[in-house]
Amino acid sequence: MKPVDDYLPFRTATVLDSLAKLPAMPVAAASVIRLLNRGEGDAAGLAAAVACDPVLAARVLQVANSSFYGLARRIRTIQDAVVVLGQKALRNMVLAMAIKGMHSHFGAVEKKLWEEAIGHACAARLVARRCGVCDAEEAFLAGLVCSIGELVCNNQAPDKYLQVLDQQQQQRLSRDALAPAQFDFSFSQIGASVLYHWKLAPEIVLATLFSCQPDLPADLEPTATALAHTVFFARCLCCHLALGNYHSPCQELQQALQRSQLPLPADELQDFVASLAEQLRESTGALANA
Incomplete structure (x- = not known):
């Protein structure tokens, strides 16, 4: 695989320097x-x-x-x-x-952020098992950390983060698209930079970077591509199910499935979502209360 730096449209040092305190x-x-x-x-x-x-x-x-x-x-x-x-x-x-x-405080917003992180992880693992495109435990990890940028920004500037949440409800845009107005960079860019600093595997860093948009570089290694698509669709599923701080889908689920290029037949999507919702209720409940 090419160095992760080759895929980052920004200098990680610049992003990390923008953080008041590096986690x-x-x-x-x-x-x-x-x-x-x-x-x-x-x-x-x-x-x-x-x-x-x-x-x-x-x-x-x-x-x-x-x-x-x-x-x-x-x-x-x-x-x-x-x-x-x-x-x-x-x-x-x-x-x-x-x-x-790692949450500096743990109120209603933070609890929902945690529920989202566990939801992303569980959904990514279920998608990986159903589609067989990547290792299920690697998918769980990638889903778990894909929103670490939001945790970091909420810790450092909770008022600004609340503004992003409010704008999301009003404009029906993704938080990632709204983040630069408050934090200079998208949450996915901040998260990828933190994970890069933590020396997590390149595939995990890239899955976070591309977790909100599946239009990936053509030369990205197939393993990294599959993991990124899995995490992207897992996030879309959690948004569709209004998990955590999600309120309304940013895009139609059928369209998200097509863009993710995952081998899940469209006519099975409804049953898959219903099954996922039931499993998420059990899984997130067990982990969220730990």
Whole structure:
């Protein structure tokens, strides 16, 4: 794959400089990702990394034992979670709990932002499983972090972020399109820059960058293209279902499916959305309360 910088229509340093305070990845999550990237992700080492943050460890165990995973036996230790769930699932769970903890305050807007993040993640995983175009756990991670730019901007300037939400309701435009007037850059550009700084995989960075529009560069690697299209459609599904701070769809769902180029037959879309809505109610409920 070409360097991520080649696909970014801006300098990440410029975006990061525009932020009053650059968010750091939580220590436990950073340790888990570092171990996995180095190929050193044995169960004991990963469990030790998570255990460094007792609050995070407790939340991970809570989610591992929730209906979200529906495991036959109770998970009593982080090491059990690593063995039973697998490394990717643990990584995603740790990041989900860490991201929830990054909110500087947690009122109604923040709760809905968190519900959206979990919704994006769960929808992306379901789309990936149904369409078979990318790894389901990678899709979950990409969906989970695709709105990190909104979290960052809301932390730094909640009044400005509320203005974007108000304008979204009035103008029926996407928040991403409205963000530059308040924050100089779109939320997807800010999010991609933060994830690039955090050294997440290039495919995850690009899926965030293109999460609000599926018109991708022709030379983008097929794996990255499939992941970006999956996240884009997952966001459209959550918008269609009015999850979190979403109020009305920014585009018709059939059109979004066509633009995403995913192999989901149009005549199956209605049944798929109904099934997704039911699964999201169960999944987001389990994760949102963790």
